[in-house]
Amino acid sequence: MNVFRIHPAPVMGAVILGLAAGLGSAPAVAQQQQQWFVPQQGQAPAQQQRPPAQRPAAQPARPAATQQPTAVIGIVDIPEVQRVSTAFNQVREEIERRRNRLNEDLQREQTNWREAQQQLATQRAQLSADQIRARERELQERITDSQRIFRNRSQHIEVAAQQALVQIEESLANIVRQVAQARSVNMVLPRPLVIMNDPAFDLTEEVAQQFNRATRQVQIPPENDGSSPPTMPGAAAPAAPPAAPAARPATPPAQPPRR
Known part of the structure; x- marks a missing residue:
């Protein structure tokens, strides 16, 4: 084992500086250490310098929670408002009148159909087969035409009722x-x-009073004779049927090859 003697001044100076920086102790403790340094093969250094601890990254500030408003609840009885509404009763009475008239016309037309069938049955013996088929x-x-007209009339009545009720609902929503x-x-x-x-x-009574003052009546579409089906406002027109493809010219049959 080789022993090397070195001057104590540089070593002691480094130890003193290290203790003063790391621990802050007095220099007299370092002076009592041994002045001989014996290197040993394969021996790890007595103490390693630790890397400085990293500070955690600053977290982004969370937004402050928004305070929800306090619920102030009101109650409205819509059927009661409709019951005392002048405009709603006007629409209901007009729609019922149109439906009753439609039913009366339909019953009258059905009676005419039965009479025509009975008349044809009594005249069947006096008519030829072609005449019977034509009748x-x-x-x-x-x-068929009468059924189409009555179906269109019924649809017109329902569309008129729906349009009038839309006006009432919009006006009632504004009043509510x-x-x-206000409250x-x-x-x-x-x-x-x-x-x-x-x-x-309960806001029902106040809503009903203001609704009657603001909406006395609504516009109801006029009756229709049923010649055409109804169309809702803003509805797209039905698409036209695709055109039939052009007929291809007939190709002559293939002739057998001549020998």
């Missing part, structure tokens, strides 16, 4: 919104969905 075809075409804003209400529920409520939450 039956005329009666069937009359019934105005009453709710600082931010949520309105229909009465059938509420099991129990305090009378102070």
